[in-house]
Amino acid sequence: MLDIRYIRENPQKVQTAAESKGYSVDISHLLSLDENRRELQTKVEEVRRERNELADGLKQTKPTPEQITRGKALKTQVAEIEDRLRVVDEEFMTLLKKVPNMPLEDVPVGASEDENVVVKTVGELPKFDFEPKNHWEIGQARGWIDKERAAKVAGSRFAYVMGDLARLHFAVLQFALDRLTDENVLQQIVTDNGLTASSKPFVPVLPPAMIRTEVYEATARLNGEEQTYKLADDELWLNASAEHSMSPMYQNEILDESQLPLRYLGYTTAFRREAGTYGKDMEGIFRLHQFDKLEMESFTAAADSLQEHLFMVAVQEYLMQQLELPYQVVMKCTADIGGPNARGIDIDVWLPGQNMYRETHTADLITDYQTRRLQTRVRHGDGTIELAHTNDATAFSQRPLIGIIENYQTADARVRVPKVLQSYLGGKEIL
């Protein structure tokens, strides 16, 4: 959530920013609740103070009946004001949580994803002397993707990913794991992109794939049962990304500046209801209820978070370049970055079978929007404490497999293996 003090000082700015993101929040109402809440808080504190003073005076002596009566009256009064405060505070918090993060200055203002801006196109589009196929046509022909049987077992939007495609999946993950834990590689990425970010390697993590309600809510990533799977008998949700179980790792903790940045490379299965996408991307493995993803998550000091964000995008580009996949870098507009984001970048791979670029990666700069509720803070060398900043970004999901299948396909529905992956597939050059 946003800092109420910031909202107090910049009400119009916040109102405008929220609207540019497509959120309707009433900032002036929020501020009047805030005022109301502070008034009640001052009041309740005054009465509590009286109560405390009375109690303090009674430490050694037995209370007189008058003092007990007075104490009882104060107690009732405290409870009464507290009740009023609770009501106001609840409404206040509900509204405050709805206020989205402020987008950075360079985020294009737009009303829908159509106004996202392509900032960069990299790689030669492949040329074929035959009509290129979709990944699902190849997948089906090769026995790599079986959605009929998956539907029988689990319903629509599930798949059996099998054979060489399953192997390729692990090859891609292993490749990313190797590179992102190698400080030399990261240093090279930092240098090549003129960044000042740290070259500290990522720590690989297998995080929990389930998250408690309270914690999930605090990450500002829980979109309700509409979008997220909830376990019926427990206060637990299936995570929709490893980010969701990694960002709350340091809830209620104060990190020492010297530990930063904390960089994690988490792997979990992600579960998504994909509500509101009926009929969209029904073929193949592009949009499933369940997929596996390797995700970057980092905690930095506030001053370093933008560099960290740019670094993560650079890492994503590096990975795509290593796989020799043509891609574009998209700067998402205000309407598309999402509530918690200050800035969001997508990387889209070229898919010759669909004749278009499709999203494979996202990089999110969250600033202190998550950590304010999570209370993840940083203690600086001089003793000052501030909220930590979080960044998250895709390393590899299953979607890059689609890019490999479609870009590396041959006329007989075989798939050449990107050079950097061959050693992970027993030296095979073609599948």
Added chain:
RNA sequence: GGAGAGGUGACCGAGUGGCUGAAGGUACCGGUCUUGAAAACCGGCGUGGGGCAACUCACCGAGGGUUCGAAUCCCUCCCUCUCCGCCA
């Protein structure tokens, strides 16, 4: 799942219903001493909210309750540990 023991500040750890936001120790910071360091000694050292400030309020796993007054008593939940069971 069954039985038991616990959750106190960065860490260890004391805490009889009021004198405890919390003893004592460690760590850390500053100082004295020392050629330097160690040791010793002195001082300082939680977080968050409100207020221009003085100051004040809250927080001893979380949430309720009892009481004039709760870290301390009661209830619910969460978590950790030990033993048993089950399991990859």
